[in-house]
Amino acid sequence: MTTITRADCEARDRADPLASFRERFALPEGIVYLDGNSLGALPKAAALRVKHAVEREWGADLIKSWNVHRWIDLPQRAGAKIARLVGAKASEVIVADSTSVNLFKMLAAALRMRPGRRVILSEPGNFPTDLYVAQGLIEMLGDRPGGKLELKLVPGEQIVGALDDAALGADVAVVSLTHVNYKSGRIHDMAAVTAKAHAAGALMLWDLAHSAGALPVDLGAAKADFAVGCGYKYLNGGPGAPAFLFVAERHQAAIRPPLAGWMGHAHPFTFDVGYEPAPGIARNLCGTPPVLSMSALDAALDVMLEADMGALRAKSLALGDLFLALVEQRCAAHGFRNGSAARHERGSQVGLLHPEGYAIMQALIARGVIGDFRAPDMLRFGFAPLYNRYAEVWDAVDALASVMDTRAWDTPQFKARAAVT
Ligand SMILES: Cc1ncc(COP(=O)(O)O)c(C=O)c1O
Incomplete structure (x- = not known):
């Protein structure tokens, strides 16, 4: 398997027919938002309206x-x-x-x-x-x-x-x-x-x-x-x-x-x-x-x-594929199981199963990568092809690898459950 680099992901962003939609959303700097399946990001037009x-x-x-x-x-x-x-x-x-x-x-x-x-x-x-x-x-x-x-x-x-x-x-x-x-x-x-x-x-x-x-x-x-x-x-x-x-x-x-x-x-x-x-x-x-x-x-x-639904679907699947491939590449030793549906019947999200899923997700959020957690053990990542970029997927898995390599999740702060997970 060839190694996927961030430069590869940036190249995919440059070739993405939906790339221009990103600037239509008010996303904060430094955040990778992979929770559009729970709460979609803010379209600038909605704020104006x-x-x-x-x-x-x-x-x-x-x-x-x-x-x-x-x-x-x-x-x-x-x-x-x-x-x-x-x-x-x-x-x-x-x-x-x-x-x-x-x-x-x-x-x-x-x-x-x-x-x-x-x-x-x-x-x-x-x-x-x-x-x-x-x-x-x-x-x-x-x-x-x-x-x-x-x-x-x-x-x-x-x-x-x-x-x-x-x-x-x-x-x-x-x-x-x-x-x-x-x-x-x-x-x-x-x-x-x-x-x-x-x-x-x-x-x-x-x-x-x-x-x-x-x-x-x-x-x-x-x-x-x-x-x-x-x-x-x-x-x-x-x-x-x-x-x-x-x-x-x-x-x-x-x-x-x-x-x-x-x-x-x-x-x-x-x-x-x-x-x-x-x-x-x-x-x-x-x-x-x-x-x-x-x-x-x-x-x-x-x-x-304004977006073409076929292009949205193609990008959504591609973002999910990229995420799963990068998890395999970077996190194989960390005990994640793939909780996602098979590709041909997968929606716009993937799930990773891990007994410490809640704490891992909190540690990721603390690093600016926002997904969510679904009990008992699923880290859930949603891909919104209108505004998510391939390079963000790379950054998200990079942060996940770092959280796992350093056991950053293993602190009481990240294990205390909030009301909304
Ligand atoms: C499949 C599904 N149905 C319904 C709901 C929630 O509906 P409501 O907007 O009434 O809270 C959710 C919320 O996540 C959902 O995932």
Whole structure:
């Protein structure tokens, strides 16, 4: 194996067709940021947009801005931008609430559309909020005529087989999965799993938290029924950015929103006593949109939409490959195990497993290399091809090698767990 040098990585940066996007982000000097899969970096355009939204729209134009600056249809406008990233029609996506709340809405809709069935099928490795929301909803809804509602969990690779099981398959109302696993980064075959769910008569809900903006997604081609996703990860919408939801056009009229708020009413400003759902995707809104954070997301989406998704995917894989090759080159003696998915089914992140993973990550962060830690033992590194550089990957592994060679992680300071890991 030929040795990879920093100069090699710099040469790749010079040849990178996405290189110019880096300067569109406000990244601090001296930091290697490999956590865009948790909180995307700040697009300079988002900062400017928020300043405008605060000072001009809110400060000067006050409540007129609902019409003048079209705050009122910002959820639809931002949703239409996300639609382009996930293979949906503009009218199928809307920005609202958090991913967790949108999961609740979509699972509730799906259960309602399959009244004779009792099972939400998912996997134990799904992101916990996806499982908790399902548990809470089941508890709230109680029993069905056919028996008790149930969240059934089978390992991800057995989902398709479980749907083939005639007795179970006939009982599944909705299959709820995260497209790219938050820990392993493993990608489910969206089209194949969706087809299996449909063959069993079930609906399919995809969580795109680690997919949207990270890799090509085609909800339309896969014939997905529902989807949700985060605004603050690869979409760079800022901390706590509003999330999005997708409902295939063919289902929109059938949805009776469980959170029937006035923003999802057909005529919010007639102030009717009775609820009449808005036509189309808008009925999935509940309350007033968070205009400032949605403005940040909307501006961030414009930056992402300038990039070619094929180029993003190619660079994302190349950054991950480089990272893993450098870890092998520099850290082979340090007991890391590769916790990443196989290349052909890997999202935009890699994971290294080590019993001292938490302390090692803290020591790395102290050196300016920011990834994160997922219990019990995973150091997680996300690659955001819009702003990460190949040379940064080299620097990150250089810092990791140094942390390991010097045992810099082995101090009580780095072993004390913070609230957010
Ligand atoms: C797959 C997945 N779904 C949902 C969430 C969180 O959703 P929320 O924005 O509601 O906290 C995360 C957060 O990391 C996630 O990874």
